[in-house]
Amino acid sequence: MRRDVFQAIADPTRREILSMIANQSLNLNAVAEKFEISRPAISKHIKILSECGLIVIKQKGRERYCEAKLQKLNEVSAWVEQYKVFWTKKLDALESFLAKETASANKRKPIKTSKK
Amino acid sequence: MRRDVFQAIADPTRREILSMIANQSLNLNAVAEKFEISRPAISKHIKILSECGLIVIKQKGRERYCEAKLQKLNEVSAWVEQYKVFWTKKLDALESFLAKETASANKRKPIKTSKK
DNA sequence: TATATTTGTAACCGATCAGTTACACAATTT
DNA sequence: AAATTGTGTAACTGATCGGTTACAAATATA
Incomplete structure (x- = not known):
């Protein structure tokens, strides 16, 4: 399974997720609420984003906050x-x-x- | 079928094709020669790249030269x-x-x- | 004219993708 | 203790992806 930044940002939903959490960490449900698609679908996108290092998950009680780590976008920036x-x-x-x-x-x- | 620049550059083979023709136009066979994969596979990648405007095809006799049109990368640049x-x-x-x-x-x- | 070369494309294949529903489970609230 | 909330994950589905082989067609060369 290829899992790199280029592949991660290829999906428009994932780009939208990044734009949502760039300024403020949000828990998974808060992210999912803003989309039409189901919560598990968002959960999968979050997983992909975290696997390639674009976000980190901070567990707080039962909630998991998604924090953007956009440094990895540097790879895309350098390429382009x-x-x-x-x-x-x-x-x-x-x-x-x-x-x-x-x-x-x-x-x-x-x-x-x-x-x- | 989604066909945008982000999706186009998500594939490493397509990024490599772009780097090959950034400086010099090459015909399809010349591009295909440098890869392990088959000529039809390259042909498909070229098609995708041209469909999203990253390259244009210049027909010369029976040969088709691929010319990079990297302006479209501006979209990625602006985003990142x-x-x-x-x-x-x-x-x-x-x-x-x-x-x-x-x-x-x-x-x-x-x-x-x-x-x- | 017959043959080479350069290319497009159809048909197929297995893997991956993006989504779903259904369920489990731990933390919180009542 | 019971109910609610936030989340992960398994199992499934249809679509798309990236590749293949086989063939057709047009141009160039002998």
């Missing part, structure tokens, strides 16, 4: 950031192309370049 | 960046705690803070 240059590079190229095109037409007002 | 504050905040808090703790002990050399 390595490619950012590819799409921003293209946008920069488009930007400079448009700037040049506009300059040669030299009647319209120049495009505001965002950086440098 | 919104949470960056949560884990960097905690790290900063830990950092300042350690700095303070070290200062009060004031014999060990201070921790090098990365920014500001």
Whole structure:
């Protein structure tokens, strides 16, 4: 069974769970209440999230509070950031192309370049 | 059938395909050659990637070149960046705690803070 | 024209996924 | 002590996933 962060965040319900508990820990029932699906289904999602380290469970009496541990998202961040240059590079190229095109037409007002 | 960027990048083979063609377009066979799995399997992965807009296929004669269109990764980037504050905040808090703790002990050399 | 090459796709397979219902069990409340 | 609450888990289901083999079709080459 593959259990990594990329797989964990692939499911929209799990992403929603993360957004719910990012700011405040919630117990399992509190999480489940906000979804249409059953409590055991949520329980399974929580299990997956905790197995890959995105949340930790703090037992308090009979309740189990889900606390977000978003550090693991760093793995996703690092992966996606390595490619950012590819799409921003293209946008920069488009930007400079448009700037040049506009300059040669030299009647319209120049495009505001965002950086440098 | 759910077909979004999060689901597309959940599979390690698809992430590897993206890394292969990020810099250079490759035809399907060239991609398939570098993997253990069969050509039809790669063909399916390519289809998924193109269906969610991460690559485009340029037909040249009988060959089909896969060109990465990584702009769509922006969606993932935006999602993960919104949470960056949560884990960097905690790290900063830990950092300042350690700095303070070290200062009060004031014999060990201070921790090098990365920014500001 | 016959043959190679590059590819898509259909049909199938076993594993996993995301959900369900039903039940068990421990902690809390009455 | 009895009832309620919060949760885990087993057993099941249908859908999807990631792979395969086998075949078809279009382009390129001999």
